[in-house]
Amino acid sequence: MTLAARGPRYRRRRATDLIAKVLGVAATLFGLFFLAWILLVSLRNGVHALNLQTFLQATPSPGGQGGLANALFGSLVMSAIGVAIGAPLGVAAGTYLSEFAERQPALRETVRFVNDILLSAPSIVLGLFIYTLAVRTVGHFSGWAGGIALALIVLPVVVRTTDETLRLVPNVMREAALSLGIPRWKVTIQVLYRAAAPGILTGILLGLARISGETAPLLFTALNNQYWAENLNGPTASVPVVIFQFAMSPYDTWHDLAWAGAFIVTVFVLLLSVGTRAYLLRNRMDSAG
Amino acid sequence: MSTPSAAAIGPLVDDARVAARVAVEARQDAAFRVVLLAAAAFVLLVLGAAAASMLWGGRDAFATFGWKFLVSDQWDAVGHQFGAFVPIYGTLVSSAIAMVIAIPVSFGIALFLTEIAPTWMRGPVGAAIELLAGIPSIIYGMWGLFSFVPFMAEYVLPWVNRNIGQVPWIGPLFRGPPLGIGMLTAGIVLGIMVIPFISSVMRDVFRTVPVSLRESSYALGSTTWEVVWNVVLPYTRSAVVGGIFLGLGRALGETMAVTFVLGNAHQLSTSLLMPGNSIAATIANEFTEADSDIYLSSLIALGFLLFVVTFVVLAIARLMLHSLARKEGR
Numbered sequence: 001m002t003l004a005a006r007g008p009r010y011r012r013r014r015a016t017d018l019i020a021k022v023l024g025v026a027a028t029l030f031g032l033f034f035l036a037w038i039l040l041v042s043l044r045n046g047v048h049a050l051n052l053q054t055f056l057q058a059t060p061s062p063g064g065q066g067g068l069a070n071a072l073f074g075s076l077v078m079s080a081i082g083v084a085i086g087a088p089l090g091v092a093a094g095t096y097l098s099e100f101a102e103r104q105p106a107l108r109e110t111v112r113f114v115n116d117i118l119l120s121a122p123s124i125v126l127g128l129f130i131y132t133l134a135v136r137t138v139g140h141f142s143g144w145a146g147g148i149a150l151a152l153i154v155l156p157v158v159v160r161t162t163d164e165t166l167r168l169v170p171n172v173m174r175e176a177a178l179s180l181g182i183p184r185w186k187v188t189i190q191v192l193y194r195a196a197a198p199g200i201l202t203g204i205l206l207g208l209a210r211i212s213g214e215t216a217p218l219l220f221t222a223l224n225n226q227y228w229a230e231n232l233n234g235p236t237a238s239v240p241v242v243i244f245q246f247a248m249s250p251y252d253t254w255h256d257l258a259w260a261g262a263f264i265v266t267v268f269v270l271l272l273s274v275g276t277r278a279y280l281l282r283n284r285m286d287s288a289g
Numbered sequence: 290m291s292t293p294s295a296a297a298i299g300p301l302v303d304d305a306r307v308a309a310r311v312a313v314e315a316r317q318d319a320a321f322r323v324v325l326l327a328a329a330a331f332v333l334l335v336l337g338a339a340a341a342s343m344l345w346g347g348r349d350a351f352a353t354f355g356w357k358f359l360v361s362d363q364w365d366a367v368g369h370q371f372g373a374f375v376p377i378y379g380t381l382v383s384s385a386i387a388m389v390i391a392i393p394v395s396f397g398i399a400l401f402l403t404e405i406a407p408t409w410m411r412g413p414v415g416a417a418i419e420l421l422a423g424i425p426s427i428i429y430g431m432w433g434l435f436s437f438v439p440f441m442a443e444y445v446l447p448w449v450n451r452n453i454g455q456v457p458w459i460g461p462l463f464r465g466p467p468l469g470i471g472m473l474t475a476g477i478v479l480g481i482m483v484i485p486f487i488s489s490v491m492r493d494v495f496r497t498v499p500v501s502l503r504e505s506s507y508a509l510g511s512t513t514w515e516v517v518w519n520v521v522l523p524y525t526r527s528a529v530v531g532g533i534f535l536g537l538g539r540a541l542g543e544t545m546a547v548t549f550v551l552g553n554a555h556q557l558s559t560s561l562l563m564p565g566n567s568i569a570a571t572i573a574n575e576f577t578e579a580d581s582d583i584y585l586s587s588l589i590a591l592g593f594l595l596f597v598v599t600f601v602v603l604a605i606a607r608l609m610l611h612s613l614a615r616k617e618g619r
Contacts, residue, residue, distance in 0.1 A: 017512035024405050027397025031418050031488070034481045038424060038432045045435075092328030100322050101329070111329045114336050117603045120535060121336075121596075122542020124569050128592040129339035131576075132346045152335060159332060183314035185321035213425020216544040216569070220576045240427045244545065247431050255435075262431050266424065273423045277416070 039266070046263020049256035054264075059226050059242055063251040068261055070228045071237040074143060075212065078222060078238060081147025082211050086154030087204045093155075094162025094200075099188060112163070118156040126152045127217035135221055143229060143236030146222025153214060154207035161203025165196040198283040202276045209272040213265050215240035239265055340596060347590025349583055358590065364555040364571075366580070371587035373594060375555050379472065379567040380595070383547060384540040386476025386561070391483045391536055398484070399491035403521075404513050415492065422485035430549030433478045438550055441477075442469030446562060449473075465562035470552040473561040478546050483536035490532030494525040494613060531609030538603040542595060544569035568595045 053067045060066030093111070101108035127149050134145040169192055177187040193200070223235040224245060243261040246254035350358055350371060361372020402415050446467035454464035465471075498521050506516045522529065552564020553574050568591050579585040 013512055013515070017514040020400065020514040020517075021405050024397045024400040027394045028401040028406075028414060028418070030394055031398055031421065031481075031484055032414070035417060035421050037436070038421075038428065041432050041436045042428055089328050089331060092325050093332050096322075096325035096329040100325055107329075111332050113604075113607055115332050116607050117600060118332065118336055120538050120599075120603050120606075122544065122569060122599055124542065124544040124572055125339060125343070125592055125596045125599075128346070128572065128589060129335075129342050132342040132589070133338075136346075155332065155335070184318050188321070209423065213427060215425075215427045216573060219573055223577065240425065240545075243427050243431065244548075247434060247549070258431065262428050266428050269423055269425055270420065273420070 042259070042262045042266050045259035046266070049260040050263055054257070054260045058228055059237060059246075059257070060253065061226070062249070063253055065253060066257070068239060068242060068257060068264070070225065071239045071242040071261065072264070074146075074222070074225070074229060074236040075238040075240070077232065078143055078147040078150055078218070078236065079208060079211055081144070081232075082150030082154050083204060083208055085148065085151035086207060087158050089151075090155045090158025090203070090207070091162050091200060094159045095166060095188060095192075097159070097163040098166035099184075099192065115156045115159045118152075119160060122216075123153055123214055124216035124219075127219060127221055130217065131220045140233075141221065141223035141235045143222050143232035143234070146218045146236060146238065147232070149217035149221045150211040150214060153211050153217065154204070157207040157210060158200070158203045161206070162196070162200050165199025165203070166192055168199070169195045198280060202280045205272055205276040209269050209276070212272070213240055213269050215244055219244075340593070340600075343589055343593040343596060347586055347593045349586035350590035353583060354587075358587070359594075362557055366575075366584055369581060369583050371583065373568070373587075373591055375557055376566045376568045376571045376591060377594070378557065379551065379565040380541055380569070380598075382472055382561070382565070383476045383479055383551065383567055384537060386473060387479035387483055387540040388533070388537060390477060390480030391487055391540075392533055394480070395484050395487035395491055395532075395536070398488040399495055400517060402488075402492045403495040404517060415489070419485050419489055421481065422489075426482070426543060426545040429478055429482055429546035433474070433546055433550040437478065438469035438474060440469075441474050442467045446473075449562070461559045462561050465558075465560035467562065468552070468564065470550055470564050471560075471562050472551070472565045475547050475551040475565075475567070476561070478550055479540045479543055482543060482546060483539050486539055487532050487536040490535060490610070491525075491529055494528040494532070495521055497613070498524050525613060527609045528613035531606045531611075531613075534602050534606035534609065538599050538606060541602060542569060542599045544573050548573045568592075 053065070054069075055067060055072065056069055057065075057067030058070040059068060093115075097108055097111060101111075130145050130149040130152070134148055135141055138145075173191055173195060174187060177191045178184070182190075218238050218241050222238055222241070224241045225235045225237040229236040239261045243258045243265070246258035246261070249255070354361065354371060358371065358373055359377070360374055361370075362374040363370045363372045364375060365371070398418055402411050402418075406414060446469065449463050450465070450467060454460050456463075463473075495517075502520055502524065503516055506520045511519065547567050548570040551567060551570050553566055553570060554564035555566055555571075556563070558565070572588050572592055572595075576585075576588055579588055
């Protein structure tokens with residue numbers, strides 16, 4: 001039967017279907033187009049601006065030449081603090097939700113709900129919170145405050161992934177270990193964590209990827225510092241905040257450094273998130289046989 | 290024949306030692322549990338303390354300006370008069386533009402990834418779209434300011450002015466100097482930023498539709514579009530709305546990208562082509578410059594408003610997403 005023989009109604013339905021499919025493809029191309037544009041712009045400008053000085057010298061005075069060494073170091077240290085505080089807390093809370101909360105379902109669901117909200121909450125709000133908690137009370141900006149603010153962003157990511165991965169561990173494992181008379185804390189640490197390690201590690205790395213580009217929570221906790229920070233009790237530079245300051249400035253040399261910083265952050269974050277995904281995928285396939 | 294003594298069998302039947310060991314392990318278990326519980330309670334504490342600290346920090350502004358804080362469009366650092374209407378308006382309008390763009394595009398992407406694309410293409414394309422969510426907001430900001438704003442100013446906005454600007458009713462929204470920076474540009478950038486969040490939720494929930502429902506509809510002669518529109522979408526409606534609210538929550542609180550392209554201007558204008566301000570951008574731009582207590586308090590009060598609004602939006606999102614999970618018995 002030809003198309004015409006099926007009548008106008010059939011043709012209209014086919015046309016609607018075709019239009020929907022074309023629009024679906026167009027929407028996907030729209031998304032991919034912007035992905036390509038953003039990556040291309042930041043990579044091209046970054047490669048152009050990047051050189052050895054970027055890693056060796058501190059941030060310059062207005063209009064001067066320099067690098068990002070102090071900001072890179074500050075980012076590194078504050079991210080390390082963020083992960084060092086946020087990851088253990090997150091693993092512990094996630095373990096509670098998955099393993100130890102069976103008798104408090106209401107509490108468990110409340111914590112999961114609140115954690116999900118924290119996961120998407122505006123990071124600038126967390127920055128304001130740490131400002132009133134750790135900057136205003138102390139009287140000055142500090143790298144510690146920046147690290148703590150970042151920890152609050154790592155925390156919900158790790159809670160969620162730990163909770164979810166532990167729930168995927170087969171019950172047979174728990175029962176086998178418990179039937180040997182091993183106490184629950186040992187079962188958790190020596191059996192469950194070993195089984196769930198790839199998933200938990202992925203959560204921590206995704207948390208790290210998230211904070212390495214975070215700017216808003218550092219603006220009024222760690223502030224910025226043109227020089228090497230003497231210690232973490234004073235204002236500390238970080239790559240994202242330097243990018244913000246330099247990109248908004250009128251100086252070309254500062255713009256170049258901002259692009260160099262953007263390049264470093266983009267490459268780091270993308271490698272981290274693509275790498276962890278690949279790692280997790282491989283592990284899933286391994287365990288699936 | 291003598292029965293073996295307890296000592297010969299060993300500690301296994303040494304009741305006292307076993308009992309002592311069991312007691313120690315029970316205490317260790319209890320302590321472990323308390324530590325974990327404290328960590329879980331900490332999650333609750335963070336959210337509660339964040340809200341309380343901002344309410345406390347903003348109390349001066351709320352007490353001084355009262356309800357006028359919400360409706361006044363004055364933002365005068367010298368005269369110490371602060372009203373939040375301009376940033377609230379900017380946040381709502383830029384997020385609305387973002388949703389107008391992101392909802393249909395995300396739906397299209399989800400449609401592509403679940404129904405249109407050949408199977409081998411779904412994984413890589415889906416991962417690429419999700420990469421958009423991984424790009425830090427400051428990178429969107431720099432790209433926005435140095436690439437997208439000039440592009441808008443040179444090619445898009447003059448066309449918008451000439452064509453849409455002349456349409457009755459909605460014309461005034463799209464008339465103005467083609468600065469590039471402004472509400473429309475910020476809304477588009479925000480839209481691109483939330484697309485990966487909405488589309489990945491839509492894709493994931495579309496996949497949960499039972500094959501029997503889908504195949505039954507195809508067997509009755511439905512086209513792909515009819516299956517999606519009449520079967521998939523009604524089945525997943527609540528979760529799709531949840532995903533949209535999730536994206537909205539992101540858009541409302543997004544800071545750095547908006548700060549770059551919105552223009553930081555405390556003025557109300559009908560035109561979407563004019564610079565404006567948003568709650569998050571105001572805080573990011575002015576916090577370290579706040580030179581009086583009432584100024585600082587007003588900014589923290591703005592943060593509290595943002596917190597309350599995003600909390601409500603994200604709570605709705607989670608409840609809607611949860612209702613589909615419950616339907617599936619998860």
